[in-house]
Amino acid sequence: MPEVPRGAPQMSRKRGAEPGPLPEHVAERKKACWGILTSQGSWADRSPLHEAASQGRLLALRTLLAQGYHTNIVTIDHVTPLHEACLSGHVACVRALINAGANVNAATIDGVTPLYNCCTSGSVGCMELLLQNGAHTHTACTHFPSALHEACKRGHSQCVESLLSHGVDPDHEISHLGSPLYMSCLHQHTACSKILLHRGARVNFGRGADSPLHAAVRQDNADQVSVLLDYGADVNSRDSNNQRPVELAPPGGKTQQLLLTFEVSPRSLCQLCRLQIRNLLGPSRLKLLPVLPLPSLLTHYLEYT
The missing domain is CATH 1.10.750 (Elongin C; Chain C, domain 1)
Known part of the structure; x- marks a missing residue:
């Protein structure tokens, strides 16, 4: 049970006692990030400090800290106020919490870190603060969520750039997700793919036998396919069903035409x-x-x- 200072206002464990509903887009982000307890609507032991951090109320947050609220107070599923501030993209609150001793590498029961939440919200400002204060770019457990994969999934290219500039491996693999490049192709974020490839990501490294090119072709994203081909994607690779990318392209579409043209026009010596x-x-x-x-x-x- 989190420690609450004497004389501090009591927070009901019931969700109905919270001060007003969350905006729909914020609630959806939380639902996606924090696993089964949150998805079922339980925010047990959520403190006023969590509320202030989530809503960006800097004065209230500083007041609560001065009253004795512990910076790293956690909910039953180990969500900290820093998680909340990062998920909502409140840079000033993140700075205040870090200055008060917040653990920048705190993880929820699902392995979600504040850095991961920055990639969910797309807040580069919050991310830079975390990285400057010792946030780990990778977790020890390979099955835990990856900040880079989350940024690629959401299409937050600035977060991708920031992570890579701090030394994150562009080919960091998570077995059930594949490579970051595969994730960006799967979700049709060409800008993220370009950054990853520019930084040296392996163009044919996807998820199992499924290559990033397979993923881009399935989405019928000709721009993404063109970028992958320019960086050396193998048009003859076969997925788990023994199919080549051209066999997956919608008939008569721009993607199919692009692949057919490429197959009869070998890469130049310069390329x-x-x-x-x-x-x-x-x-x-x-x-x-x-x-x-x-x-x-x-x-x-x-x-x-």
């Missing part, structure tokens, strides 16, 4: 060399391309800029 050089450098050294003694035109070509 093959670019792909080979990038593969040899690897993701961790691609950032060194600008310092190599190469003509700027060649550097830009290798960087896809």
Whole structure:
């Protein structure tokens, strides 16, 4: 049971006692993130500090902290006020909680961290504060939720960029989700795919036998398919049903035409060399391309800029 200071206002354990309904989009985010207890409507032991953080009421939050509320007070499913502030994207509240000693790596019973919630809300400001204060970009348990996968799923490209700039592996795999690139293709977020590929993500690394190209073709997303082909996607790869991407494309559509045209027009020697050089450098050294003694035109070509 969380510790509540003496004289502090009592918070009912019943959800009906909360001060007004949450906006629909906030409630939906919470429902998606916090597992079975929240999805069934139970916010047991939710404190006024949680409420203030969730609603961005900075003065109330500071007042409650001054009255003795513990910064890391948790609900029954281990949600902290910092989780709430990050999920709602309240930068000032996140800063205040961190300054008061909030655990930036606190995890719920489902393994959700404040960093993950930043990727749900798309708050780069909150994310940067967490990362600057020691937030871990990966959890020790591989089955726990991944912040990078969540950002790719939601299409928050700035969060993807921020995570990768802090050293997150662009090919970080979660067995039941696949690679981040596969996730961005599955949810049709081309901007996220471009960032991942630019940072060296393996273009053919998806989920099992299913490649990112298979996922993009199933969605009939020609723009996404074009980007993947430009970065070396294998049009001859086969999924778990032994089907090639072109066999999955809707007949007569732009995606099918794109694949058929590509199959009769092999990649140029320049393109093959670019792909080979990038593969040899690897993701961790691609950032060194600008310092190599190469003509700027060649550097830009290798960087896809």
